[in-house]
Amino acid sequence: xxxxxxxxxxxxxRVRIALALKGLDYDYRAIHLxxxxxxxxxxxxxxxxRLVPLLRDGDAxxxxxxxxxxxLEETHPEPPLLPADALGRARVRSLALDIACEIHPLNxxxxxxxxxxxxxVSDDNKDRWYRHWxxxxxxxxERRLVNEAGTGSFCHGEQATLADCTLVPQIFNxxxxxxxxxxxxxxxxxxxxxxxxPAFANTQPAACPDAE
Amino acid sequence: xxxxxxxxxxxxxRVRIALALKGLDYDYRAIHLxxxxxxxxxxxxxxxxRLVPLLRDGDAxxxxxxxxxxxLEETHPEPPLLPADALGRARVRSLALDIACEIHPLNxxxxxxxxxxxxxVSDDNKDRWYRHWxxxxxxxxERRLVNEAGTGSFCHGEQATLADCTLVPQIFNxxxxxxxxxxxxxxxxxxxxxxxxPAFANTQPAACPDAE
Numbered sequence: 001x002x003x004x005x006x007x008x009x010x011x012x013x014r015v016r017i018a019l020a021l022k023g024l025d026y027d028y029r030a031i032h033l034x035x036x037x038x039x040x041x042x043x044x045x046x047x048x049x050r051l052v053p054l055l056r057d058g059d060a061x062x063x064x065x066x067x068x069x070x071x072l073e074e075t076h077p078e079p080p081l082l083p084a085d086a087l088g089r090a091r092v093r094s095l096a097l098d099i100a101c102e103i104h105p106l107n108x109x110x111x112x113x114x115x116x117x118x119x120x121v122s123d124d125n126k127d128r129w130y131r132h133w134x135x136x137x138x139x140x141x142e143r144r145l146v147n148e149a150g151t152g153s154f155c156h157g158e159q160a161t162l163a164d165c166t167l168v169p170q171i172f173n174x175x176x177x178x179x180x181x182x183x184x185x186x187x188x189x190x191x192x193x194x195x196x197x198p199a200f201a202n203t204q205p206a207a208c209p210d211a212e
Numbered sequence: 213x214x215x216x217x218x219x220x221x222x223x224x225x226r227v228r229i230a231l232a233l234k235g236l237d238y239d240y241r242a243i244h245l246x247x248x249x250x251x252x253x254x255x256x257x258x259x260x261x262r263l264v265p266l267l268r269d270g271d272a273x274x275x276x277x278x279x280x281x282x283x284l285e286e287t288h289p290e291p292p293l294l295p296a297d298a299l300g301r302a303r304v305r306s307l308a309l310d311i312a313c314e315i316h317p318l319n320x321x322x323x324x325x326x327x328x329x330x331x332x333v334s335d336d337n338k339d340r341w342y343r344h345w346x347x348x349x350x351x352x353x354e355r356r357l358v359n360e361a362g363t364g365s366f367c368h369g370e371q372a373t374l375a376d377c378t379l380v381p382q383i384f385n386x387x388x389x390x391x392x393x394x395x396x397x398x399x400x401x402x403x404x405x406x407x408x409x410p411a412f413a414n415t416q417p418a419a420c421p422d423a424e
Contacts (some may be wrong), residue, residue, distance in 0.1 A: 030268050030325035044391070048352050048356045048359065049310060049314065049352045051314075060299050060302075062299075062302050062306065063306045063310075064305065064306035064309040064310065064313070065305075066309055066313075067302050067306035067309055068302070068306075070301070070302065071298055071299075071301070071302040074298040074301065075298050083407045086283055086286040086287050087272050087274075087283075089282070089283070089286065090272075090274050090279050090280070090282065090283040091274075091279075093276065093278070093279035093282055094274065094275045094276035094279035094280075097276040097278055097279055097312075098261060098275075100309075101276070101312055101313055101316075102261065102263075102317065103279075103396055104313075105314065105317035105318060106317060106318065106323065111318065114341070115331075118337075118340070118341075118344075119327075119331075119333050119337050119340075119341065121333070125331050127329075128331075129326070129330075129331065129393050132326065132330070134294065140260050143260040144260045147260065159408065168331070169390055175275050210380040
């Protein structure tokens with residue numbers, strides 16, 4: 001397998017964690033987003049959306065980090081990244097989507113670029129926007145982790161799931177943009193627990209071959 | 213089952229379609245987003261995110277439309293809304309996520325409100341923002357539908373899937389905001405095919421009990 005990704009892309013990091021948790025080997029293909037390498041002709045042939053990550057498995061090319069992780073789960077079921085029961089699976093998926101749909105899309109580079117270049121938003125206001133969605137979005141996740149019975153050492157029970165694969169990269173982004181995090185102690189307790197596991201630590205942005 | 217939703221919410225409409233495709237009965241609970249009913253105390257007890265849709269199934273409360281649809285798929289497998297093969301499933305999920313992560317989050321009411329009220333973006337620029345993400349996002353979906361072998365009368369083959377459940381509501385939003393759609397003829401061909409099916413037509417916003 002080949003993973004086309006970027007060290008700082010949090011969607012890429014999600015997939016790196018999932019691959020590591022499942023003990024799967026892959027070739028790391030760096031696509032430098034700030035150098036706009038995703039718009040190169042060679043990459044555009046692979047990616048309709050010009051986004052990372054992209055997983056090539058034989059002839060197949062897969063996009064969208066959550067769909068890639070579900071594919072890995074179906075093709076390499078051990079260790080499982082989703083619980084066995086339908087309600088548990090729904091909980092894990094919805095936690096992942098609370099981040100992947102409610103926080104991350106508002107803060108990716110092309111969105112920030114559009115705010116500044118097309119709408120004339122100041123850099124200060126752009127940063128305020130970034131922090132607003134991270135801080136309020138993580139507050140929702142915190143409320144769920146505190147109130148829902150499924151929470152354990154990880155987001156759901158005692159094994160890492162797709163929810164943890166999605167949460168941890170979001171915290172890296174939050175720190176990079178100086179977001180407040182002291183209002184989400186349960187999130188941070190789970191983050192620290194994850195970062196003590198090699199699958200999370202060894203795939204973090206700073207450990208990537210293209211890290212700067 | 214009870215579905216807490218709003219006639220105009222496209223994430224709600226996704227779940228209404230999935231329930232209809234599976235022939236499942238439910239009680240319709242209207243939550244009026246523009247009247248801020250999602251922030252009422254009673255609803256906040258159910259929804260950590262104060263978002264629709266929410267599905268109550270017995271004692272369980274499920275959030276996030278894509279996670280709800282996956283739950284329905286697991287608990288009521290017939291008719292299937294995902295193909296049987298892992299690659300087909302990944303394709304359907306990634307098409308759904310191309311809409312649910314790359315288009316819809318940028319255009320939901322609280323985001324538009326923040327642009328105008330907090331960042332001082334003009335109404336004209338807010339509409340331009342809206343159309344930009346819809347038009348460029350659907351262009352990606354169009355490119356995939358044209359180039360990928362899986363496309364049939366529906367997004368994937370000859371049966372409705374989660375991808376169609378996600379695509380159709382996005383077109384309703386696009387039309388409401390006068391987005392250009394003539395650049396995505398395959399998307400629109402599939403949209404028309406879906407709208408000829410009762411599960412899509414009978415659950416559309418105008419057919420909802422809370423429609424205005």
